[in-house]
Amino acid sequence: MARRRRSRAARRRWARHLWWGGAVALVLVVVSRAGVWPYLLGVLLVAGAAAVAWRLWRTDRFVRGRDRLWRQEEAVKAGRRTLAGVDTMTGTEFEELVAGLCRRDGCTEVRRVGGAGDNGADVLGRLPDGRTMVVQCKRYAPSRAIPTRELRDLLGSQVHFRADLAVFVTTSRFTGPSERFAPAHGILLVHRDHLGLWHNGASLMSLSEVNGRGQGDARHRARWKQAYGG
Template identity: 35%
Template sequence: MSRTARRRTARLHLSLTGWTLTLFALYICARTWPIQTASIATALALGGIVTVRRSSRARRIRGRGRFPIARRVRWIPRPRTARPVDLADYLALDPTGFEHAIADLARRDPHVHRAVRQGGANDRAADVLVSLRDGRRIVIQCKRYRPGNNVSSEHVQMVNGTYRDIHGCDLGVIVTTSSFTRDAVRTNTMLRRPLLLVDGPALTEWTAGGPPPWA
């Protein structure tokens, strides 16, 4: 017999001896003091029941506390707004919603790997960043302007000054729901690599399934 087996056998014999002596002592006590023994046995039984119930309740509470978010919070999908189909739909959006709509429109192009809305404070003329599957990167500046409020030459110069050196992109695009001033168009033609200017009618054509400006 191995040493481990001998130890287990010795512990078993010791346990049996202890229980035998305990039962014998209870028997003697019951014969000598029957009423007192019965009272003590009842108190011990009730104490054991209370202890078991408290332990079970504590385990249930700990179990609920392990994953409170998973048990109490129900995931609710974010509702999607309808895709714009014309300029009126785009004009009904706020500037942030318009940027998201343009990013979604860019993602419809199968050549686009990723299009992410970046607009915000100090965005340096980058409202949407587009990554094409051929490796090119594109900056889109979004201008949700009412008809008659045209994009100026200053915006053309701003995008031209940031899309390469600051954002590391290969192409700059300005998308607007209105149009561009004559000075903006003239400034764009003077650039070594002109930007892609998308006005309201071109945006409507793109939305209807036409090719994206970088195609």
């Protein structure tokens, strides 16, 4: 029994000797290759700085994304006023509303120019794709229909301002001839129903996919007249 204990103690002593011998050997190797350490330290520092920069970039991207989403949601919520509220606006307030919706959709250089001597334009700006636009805003009673004559005036304004796109926004509707005239001459129509969609978060250019349409069939127009008169 005593012999077995001495054997185990001897093995532990040999293990300690081997461990210390390995540690000493490692120190000797490090000392003998001291010239490598500045380069290794430099690599470690660069790697650490890159890791920190990547972490900061990811955090900034996450925060910016959350902020952008919040702003979009708030813009949509702000647009959920009823069109009845829009009907009570002055002409100037309606033009400011349209300009604000354009900015919300990413348009730039947007400014309201409506007033005396406006040359038929109420809002000017630049679409997200870089094209210029001229916008005519008409806050009419819902029962009133926009005739082709007013669209022709907008075409003249487009030529005057050398705009790439002409947009007609109204709280009412367009006559049948106006609906057919606009797409044929590159005018984007935003009638009352489309204005409601735009106001509730749809983008302006998404409405171009249904340009000249969306005012419904005869039954829809009958309900319209029943609701608004005219």
